[in-house]
Amino acid sequence: MKIVLDPGHGGKDPGAMFRALREADIVLDMALACLSRLQLWHCVALTRTSDVYVPLADRVQIANWWGADLFVSIHTNADPDPDAPGMPEAKGEEIWIYPDSSTSLDVANAIQDHVDSFFPDHHFRGIKETDHLYVLKHTQMPALLIETGFIDNINEHTAFANPLFRRRIGVQLARGILLYDKGKQGAV
Numbered sequence: 617m618k619i620v621l622d623p624g625h626g627g628k629d630p631g632a633m634f635r636a637l638r639e640a641d642i643v644l645d646m647a648l649a650c651l652s653r654l655q656l657w658h659c660v661a662l663t664r665t666s667d668v669y670v671p672l673a674d675r676v677q678i679a680n681w682w683g684a685d686l687f688v689s690i691h692t693n694a695d696p697d698p699d700a701p702g703m704p705e706a707k708g709e710e711i712w713i714y715p716d717s718s719t720s721l722d723v724a725n726a727i728q729d730h731v732d733s734f735f736p737d738h739h740f741r742g743i744k745e746t747d748h749l750y751v752l753k754h755t756q757m758p759a760l761l762i763e764t765g766f767i768d769n770i771n772e773h774t775a776f777a778n779p780l781f782r783r784r785i786g787v788q789l790a791r792g793i794l795l796y797d798k799g800k801q802g803a804v
């Protein structure tokens with residue numbers, strides 16, 4: 617497969633920020649770890665490999681021009697509402713796909729368990745459909761966007777601060793994608 621990994625944000629766009637952490641840095645580490653695992657078996661391209669700003673249209677164009685088979689955008693979530701007293705903090709992972717994209721759903725299903733293991737005690741928020749995310753709407757191949765957890769959830773924030781943890785998430789993502797590919801070939 618030709619796979620495009622898309623670490624969100626970068627450069628002048630730090631993404632979500634909480635305390636000393638920037639989403640752009642976290643997801644780049646995840647994407648690089650995912651790349652190093654995936655490229656043993658697949659052709660993998662990244663939309664950015666350093667802390668640079670890449671417009672959404674360029675990210676989509678990289679995947680469309682290359683004729684990628686899969687586009688995976690990697691993000692961390694943030695909960696903009698101040699936590700009301702007594703209300704639990706937002707937490708957990710979620711996967712977004714474009715509506716009625718059955719292959720995207722197959723990929724999301726294959727990686728769901730691996731994604732869910734990022735924070736085993738925080739429940740997986742589910743696979744959700746949206747037609748509002750640019751990179752899902754304009755890519756011409758199966759595509760998904762993963763919110764790997766909440767940068768402003770205190771437990772997930774602490775985990776994201778650890779470079780080893782970020783790499784582990786990248787590897788888990790790769791394992792999920794590899795599982796999808798195996799299933800497609802009828803090996804599972």
Ligand SMILES: [Zn+2]
Nearest residue numbers: 624631691692
């Ligand atoms: Zn983001």
